[in-house]
Amino acid sequence: MRRVLITALAVATLASVAVTAPAGAAEAAQPAETITWGACTDPTLINAGAECGFLSVPLDYSRPRGEKIQLALSRVKHKTPDAQYQGVMLTNPGGPGGSGLLLATRGPRVPNHAGDAYDWVGFDPRGVGSSKPALSCIPNYMDYNRPNYVPTTRQLETTWLQRSKSYADACAEKNSRALLENIKTTDTVKDMESIRKALGAEQLNFYGYSYGTYLGQVYGTLFPQHVRRMVLDSTVDPRNVWYQANLNQDLAYDVNLNIWFGWVASHDDVYHLGKTQAAVKQVFDEQLKKLAAVPAGGYVGPDEFLDVFNQASYYQLRWTLLGDALAKFVNKGDWQTMKGLFETFGGRGDDNSYAVYLAVQCTDVKWPQSWQQWKHDNWRTYRKAPYFTWQNAWYNGPCLYWPAKPGKPVKVDGKKVPSVLMIGETLDAATPYEGSLEVRSRFPGARLIGEPGGTSHAITPRGNACVDNRIADYLATGALPDRKPGRTADVECAPLPLPVPPPVPAATSGAALSRVPA
DSSP, X not given: OOSXXXXXXXXXXXXXXXXXXXXXXXXXXXXXXXXXXXXXXXXXXXXXXXXXXXXXXXXXXXXXXXXXEEEEEEEEOOOSOGGGOOEEEEEEOOTTTOOOGGGGGOGGGSXXXXXXXXXXXXXXXXXXXXXXXXXXXXXXXXXXXXXXXXXXXXXXXXXXXXHHHHHHHHHHHHSOHHHHHSOSHHHHHHHHHHHHHHHTOSSEEEEEETHHHXXXXXXXXXXXXGEEEEEEESOOOGGGTTHHHHHHHHHHHHHHHHHHHHHHHHTHHHHOSOSSHHHHHHHHHHHHHHHHXXXXXXXBOHHHXXXXXXXXXXXXXXXXXXHHHHHHHHHHOOHHHHHHHHHHHHTTTOOHHHHHHHHHHHHHSOOOOOHHHHHHHHHHHHTTOTTTHHHHHHHSXXXXXXXXXXXXXXXXXXXXXXXXXXXXXXXXXXXXXXHHHHHHHHOTTEEEEEETTOOOOSOOSSSOHHHHHHHHHHHHHOOOOOOOSSSSOSEEOOOOOOOOXXXXXXXXXXXXXOOOOO
């Protein structure tokens, strides 16, 4: 998986949200199984009436009386009378490496006030954000002036391998070895169980996005008796963690980018980039070649350009933003907008999410240790998916050299989980739809809402009444659709309509726009 941390929270706002450490909680380690709640400092949490705190948990669960670490938590308590209270709704936004504190504010998005009966609890998983300690290795590793992703020369290949090793080495040097050895999915799942106990809940409700769905799968496998209701949006395929999952993503990312090219072409009256998918693709490819020779403004090279437009493969909600940016870049030479989007999407100067992403993925399961296998597999995939294959390969490159021992993934088995509501768009690239079908087959109590033709990832609830009302019904009453036989969705909902760009201002409508070299 690559950058699946760009999930539910990321689409809520264009700007990056800085999550500050919760206030009002003691700095020193709290007694086990205790959360000291106090005031929050993040404006979004304050406006939602949230409270924040820390929970001390074992660094190594095999040594429960040993060293402790602290998890940062947030909570928005239920708004209904206590007689209507439905319990704790623990959340996770994905990643691995995504901060979950702001998800405590998600309840009001559920229609018909169905979220009001829950205590919505967000948390920063171990190593993430405001939790202590937080991982960091080389903060500016994914900033400007990186080599071209596609290793067309031996020098580029060698440079990227050296970069990958340097990042892994820095992680070993700057972080606790014990934390790097104990940051697997299973560790976070045990943290979820510690949170349940600390909150005094007999059972948890859980709302997980993207990688968060894998946490839900593993929690349901290890602690099924403590699962009440579970919503999984954009589901990870447990068969493919994590090497094959990334190769599968590469193919799907390129499919969605080409779909976006077609959408841009359908609005040529706005963007003036070509009237056919092929024409827009040609313009896009021309920009990549130019940027490989001379980065725009000295900042935007092919890597930065691809990093920005990877967002088109994730979220239709960003299609108009990206169409506008590409049009300004091609037709007006506006590289500043592109630079700003790269900085916003990439969170430059802060590698915490990236460091945790690697720490989890590189140790959940053993990755191939032969560079020749990586090279063969990625070049083979590149022939079908040239845009993001090598971007994704180098994003995961430090796993070749990771300084902590890998474990073995849990065999996901949901037979004892009473009920799960799943949502998946059939062209979701970050978590391909086959993963939803596979997990549904392992959870007999699961029901799947499929959205045929949808290309977006982990966005519920987002105004699609067909989907959102079923989520609301499930949270309010536990009601699920009837389960259909076979490997299929149980209900189909049309995805949200394709976005429509703002109309061209009258002053420029119909005017010919000359293209300025980027």
